[in-house]
Amino acid sequence: MAASSSELPERLVVLYASQTGNAMDAAERVGREAERGGCPAVDVLSMDCFDPSCLPRERYVVFVVSTMGQGDPPDSMKDFWTYLTRKSLGARWLEGLFYAVFGLGDSTYGKYNYPAKKLDRRLFNLGAERITEKGLGDDQHSSGYEGALDPWLLILWKSLNQTNPSLLPRISDAIHPNLNILGDAKVEVIYYSAPQDTTISDPKILIERARSMSPALKYHNEGEPQFMLQMVYHEEGEYRQLGFWAGKGANIGNLFCAVPKVLKLHESHFWN
Incomplete structure (x- = not known):
């Protein structure tokens, strides 16, 4: 039964x-x-x-x-x-x-x-x-x-x-047919080479320096994992808010740059 x-x-x-x-x-x-x-x-x-x-x-x-x-x-x-x-x-x-x-x-x-x-x-x-x-x-x-x-x-x-x-x-x-909701964000961390000059405080100079950085040949700390960021919260509304925990190795002044990437598979969700 x-x-x-x-x-x-x-x-x-x-x-x-x-x-x-x-x-x-x-x-x-x-x-x-x-x-x-x-x-x-x-x-x-x-x-x-x-x-x-x-x-x-x-x-x-x-x-x-x-x-x-x-x-x-x-x-x-x-x-x-x-x-x-x-x-x-x-x-x-x-x-x-x-x-x-x-x-x-x-x-x-x-x-x-x-x-x-x-x-x-x-x-x-x-x-x-x-x-x-x-x-x-x-x-x-x-x-x-x-x-x-x-x-x-x-x-x-x-x-x-x-x-x-x-x-x-x-x-x-x-089953709402017209509701397109993005999936959870997937994060990849790439380390960049940058001069260790802590005397510069001008935001414009710091931003230009960040834009001109190239990927590092090796991590500054070989013991750090390639994916070191852990998402600790994810809130959705009119905008998406993400929170990350970078571990104990993060220092004041570290730069986090988020570069969005849309997969071809999902392009229609944005243009249709």
């Missing part, structure tokens, strides 16, 4: 297998939209960070899987997939699990989205129930994989809401 929606865990797990980062980006978008729809708890994890033996304990899982070469799964999916193919797992092992699969691939290859197709079929054969049919993103689409992801997500949220309305209490916020 199926449990009532009031007894089901109010949590959505998004598992991704990515080799170049596209599947991770897509999974993060799924997580953001779920949170915007009011989902009480959302966990976005790489498959190699999730114990597949714990899958039967979950109730709602979305899988986002990319394709490598001639239909091979990403490295982060291999152990997960090996576990799922065990013969000891019965046809009812995942009974009670609701799932959805979205794949990223290239239709010019023979085994187009093969890992996603295999995963979808295997989960179903283990007793899990589809929230919606699998989605297949195609690099050959004029909008890339997002050409299939956009409509697929609309169907996913509506279907998930029918399965358990309490999971997405603000579903209208998740």
